[in-house]
Amino acid sequence: MHYLSGNEASAEGAIAAGCRFYAGYPITPSSELMERMAERLKEVHGVFIQMEDEIASICAVLGASWAGAKAMTATSGPGFSLMQEAIGYGAFTETPCVIVDIQRAGPCTGQATKVGSGDIMQAKWGSHGDYQVIALSPWSSQEMYDLTLRAFNLSEQYRVPALVMADEAIGHLRETVQIAPKVEVWNRKKEKGKAPFDIEGEDGVPPMPFFGEGERLSVTGSTHDGYGFRRTDDPEVHARLVSRINRKILDNKRSIIETENYLLDDAETAVVAYGFTARTSLFAVKRLRKEGQKIGMLRLKTLWPFPDETVTDLGKRVKRILVPEMNLGQVAGEIKKYVSCEVISLSQTNGEVIAPETLIEKLKKI
Secondary structure (H helix, E strand, O other): OEEEEHHHHHHHHHHHHOEEEEEEOOOOOOHHHHHHHHHHHHHOOOEEEEOOOHHHHHHHHHHHHHOOOEEEEEEOHHHHHHOHHHHHHHHHOOOOEEEEEEEEEOOOOOEEEEEOOOOHHHHHHOOOOOOOOEEEOOOOHHHHHHHHHHHHHHHHHHOOEEEEEEEHHHHHOEEEEOOOOOOOOOOOOOOOOOOOOOOOOOOOOOOOOOOOOOOOOOOOOOOEOOOOOEOOOOHHHHHHHHHHHHHHHHOOHHHHOOEEEEOOOOOOEEEEEOHHHHHHHHHHHHHHHHOOOOEEEEEEOEEEOOOHHHHHHHHHHOOEEEEEEOOOOHHHHHHOOOOOOEEEEEEOOOOOOOOHHHHHHHHHHO
């Protein structure tokens, strides 16, 4: 057992997954993750670079991935905004990488040392065009380790940028963390001579060579055919490419999405929560259960692709859903797309975590 902050645990999860390249720029409240990677990468013969800004950081990560490294960066709100164009490039070029976003209270510089969850929609829609990413939401230091490791595996398996959408409260939370001596690690598949940007297979994920292995390799953010050659005036090539990079995630979402149920069997009211807020939500749900109220909780461990089928099923079973968030209702708005029952948003944007008493009071009123 180890006693680690969430930021430190995320760094350990990355090392366990085989991450050997980190490029980043220090930004509160994610800086401890970067500091830990600076120390640990020396010990495992990896490469650490402090870049001049977040744009350079994510671009270095994408380049390192094509050079054969498992690569990551970490940031917070303003840096996450700067990375969006390159994240879109990573999705379109099918470049595996991991970005850890330790969210703080925004917009803009906002409260740099305070907590928030305002980047959830940006994680999915921050870049332009139609594409998919994978975004996970940890609620403990242990899950900062586990879900960072899982983010690397999913990123390699589906050739897509994977995001760990934590928040300041989790990043700075210090708890015991169990680090297994052996973990399951996924490595990207290779097939010499095969097209790196097209495939007919069921999973929609083509093999990925490295630079320097003798393959004819062109990596462009413009529309490209299966071998990376630009086809910007070909509507069929563009439609095929955009369709596949979306389908490879959406068609496999049942293998990607993870949720947890608590006390939902006979619940009339459900709390849907994620991140640190799910911890206080579970406390409130258990307290009200002791008072005889039929209430349960659904925790979203995966935010993108959104667990629409699970939410739809929940909406058929309960009378109302309460969604507590440290933003102005970003996930609540998404839930409303998939249910016909009442959806109540409990928003808090003051830079503080939502207290159990606040949740209990709100739940008693409804």
